[in-house]
Amino acid sequence: MKKAGMKKLLFSGVFSILMATSAYAQEIVNISKIDGMPWFNRMAEGVVQAGKDTGIKSYQVGPSNTDAPQQVKLIEDLIAKKVSAISIVPNDASALEPVLKKAKQNGIIVLTNESVGQPSADWDIEIIDNEQFAIDYVEEVAKSLGGKGGYVIYVGGLAVPQHNLWADLFIKHQKERYPEMFEVTSRMPVAENIDDSRRTTLDLVKAHPDLKAVISFGSQGPIGAGLAVKEKRLKGKLNVFGMMIPSQAASLIKTGNITMGITYDPATAGYALATVAAKLLKGEPITQDLEIPTVGKAKVDVDKKLLQFHKVLRVTQENINDLY
Template sequence: MKRKVVSALMVCTTVLTLMGCGGASNGAASSSSGAAPAAGSSTASSAKAAGAEGKNIVFMPKLVGIPYFTTCNDGAQEAAKELGVTCTYNGPTTADAAQQVTMLEDYISQGVDAIAVAPNDPAAMTSVLKKAKDAGILVMDWDTQADPSLTKVSVCQVNDQKFGEHMVDKLVEYMGKDSGQIALVTGGLSAANLNAWIKASKDYIAKKYPKLEIVNNGDPYPTDEKQDVAYSTTKDIMKAYPNVIGILGYSTPTAPGCAEAIRDLGLQDKVSLVANGVEADIQDVLSDGALDCGTLWNTQDLGKITIAVATYLLQGNELKNGEKIPGWDNPIMLSEDGHNVYMTETGSDYEKK
């Protein structure tokens, strides 16, 4: 039986050991050149970082218009203002890799100084990122890895393996049992970070919780990073598999979307839900018990460290493990090969107990 949740909202911090990292329709961007701003874009600039004055960093999310990436941009703009660089935030309005490519082609032709992209489909980015690199543009990825041979660094939020395992443990905790049917709901099927978390979860289930059965032949249900699709998909899952007692949601629209479906179906006491969720976006569904646990990290910090790292590299510096850089308060944590920059040692769980 699903564990009851009755007390006030609290934030639990779980230590995650860091080992690895996992245009037509768009939100047009503004820049310090005086181009007219449009919805879904923002830019911050001033002149404070020696050697980076006037540098333009393109900060591209998978898509604009969802709280996760909006709050990432808040942190990016804060860092840009502090460091004195221009941060151009722009991306497609849907999780469309082809639109990302088209937009990046345009930025390459404009001669921007750096591109930091969260790719919807890493394979689809290969050609355009190679073009950017060959043009002398600093190429980075954040949130999701692209081809590492084409990026100077990857900014990673958490350890993929530990994060995927942690989500499973939380689901079992809330279900109150380690057997039964569960479903996996994801954002886009080509998202490398989501796929890494899903693989980690599935491997962990096979090893530690072999009595759990993942419906849909073990495959995740895609939602295209849309809350309304997560909602309808959850209803479809419960219709096809009425014995499902747990759902794991990968990507932040799944937390409110799946939870609202569970609530509308009156299944709060039957179906446990653990999903990625921005804290400010999941208060209602946590309060009524439709969502048991939202798992994530500080999204503003993810944007902030990305711009801080880009600015530091544009100044001609090289990253060193343990050093501090302007715009980021904590010592830099690098992978053994120096390619991955880790944001934090902790991930946060938002839950009621």
């Protein structure tokens, strides 16, 4: 082989290796609210699958608790590691803003889930339409209560953006549509802890005889409330609705101690986040016809930097055995 040909072949081989190494070196990292929770374990499955489908290494990390500084530290570590993209489900949107801004300044793509309006996010990705999601809840709760009676809302924390947005929208639509329904007390920040939501439910049942429903915008709240219903034999008297992993809630759904799950599959959120991050890393534009496999077609709002789907899952006694 001539020297010129050998050099060309050698250069081609080295270039291919460099390109492969460069592609492999890219990393997309999703940060959950807390590590080890079934909801976020399921989310991680979607993140990893998207990495396999897009060819960019994608994985999830999470803090040991829901204190905002824990997520801040994880982001700082990922900035130091020089990852390519960070997506996050914030515990406290305001507390995270300075470090997310720092990530952006370091050339890292930033995506959020459940944090519409996060200033430093390139895009926020929502698997459900927030307004319609709240209406879905109002209608299902009203159906069970006959349009009247007291309820309480559980959120993961008073600074968790999405949970509190859903709570605000629920109350708005409840007042417009069913004025004889009412909050027995202000929202409670217990939706991400089974023991806390169980104890809170037991306390509220004693304090408020007019309490007819628990609505949880966090995946552990329905489990705790359902356990309280089971413990005090309140099935049919206290209705429990909420976000959930069907497999975790299965026994309580089957026995009727949880009335209904109104939720979505967190794997779809993980998949959407990592897929959009991969598109941006590859220089692909986000257009109005954006469609993500297994998730669907997005409603793209450029001004709000929002990609919104609506893939609601109702978990009932009738379909629980068919769900993952």
